Structure formats: structure tokens, C-alpha cells
Amino acid sequence: MSQQVLQHLAELESQLQQAKLWQAEPVEAQALASTQPFCCDTLRFEQWLQFVFIPKIQQMIQAGQSLPTNIAIAPMAEVAFADYPQQQALFSKLNEIDTVISAGGEKSC
Numbered sequence: 001m002s003q004q005v006l007q008h009l010a011e012l013e014s015q016l017q018q019a020k021l022w023q024a025e026p027v028e029a030q031a032l033a034s035t036q037p038f039c040c041d042t043l044r045f046e047q048w049l050q051f052v053f054i055p056k057i058q059q060m061i062q063a064g065q066s067l068p069t070n071i072a073i074a075p076m077a078e079v080a081f082a083d084y085p086q087q088q089a090l091f092s093k094l095n096e097i098d099t100v101i102s103a104g105g106e107k108s109c
Contacts, residue, residue: 002061005097005100008097009057012090012094013050015093016046018086021084022050027047031043038052046080067101071101072098072102073094074097
């Protein structure tokens with residue numbers, strides 16, 4: 001499962017870059033210290049994906065930790081990316097990530 005998840009994360013990163021939603025400069029450390037879901041009070045959703053979600057899942061895989069068994073990021077993406085031309089591709093990729101992680105890698109997307 002871990003290789004499948006890493007592949008999906010790499011594809012998500014590529015899609016964010018193509019959509020011009022990937023940020024070259026890191027965000028300030030205090031923005032990452034938010035306790036709100038998706039750091040919604042300090043980051044835009046695409047920043048949360050780039051600086052929190054993708055690195056955290058990669059770190060968990062590298063450390064051999066169990067991934068969450070039930071995630072639902074796609075619904076947030078549907079709202080956050082509603083005005084972006086590539087919204088459907090981003091939503092689809094995040095839906096695939098939700099499915100593969102929640103299914104423990106048992107479903108192929």
C-alpha cells in the first residue's frame with residue numbers, strides 16, 4: 001500500500017504544480033502550528049496539502065507507521081478548489097487518496 005500511496009501523493013504534487021497551486025517558498029512555522037482542521041485559520045487548503053498533508057503521510061510511510069484508516073479530504077477539496085479550472089482533476093486525485101488510504105490499500109484506483 002505504501003508505494004501506491006506515495007505514487008498518488010507524487011501525482012497530487014504534480015497536479016498542484018500544473019494548477020499553479022504549488023508554492024516555491026515555505027510557509028512560516030507559526031502557520032503550521034494551527035490547531036484548526038486543515039490549518040484553515042493560517043493556510044489556504046493547497047498550502048495545507050503541500051506543507052502538512054503530503055509531508056506527514058510521507059513521513060508516516062517512511063517511519064513504518066500505520067496510516068489513518070478513515071480520511072475524507074476530497075470533500076474539502078471540492079469546496080476549496082471550486083473556482084479552479086483543474087478542480088475536477090484535483091478532486092479526483094484526492095478522492096483516490098482517500099479511498100486507497102481508508103481501504104488500507106486493498107482497492108486499486
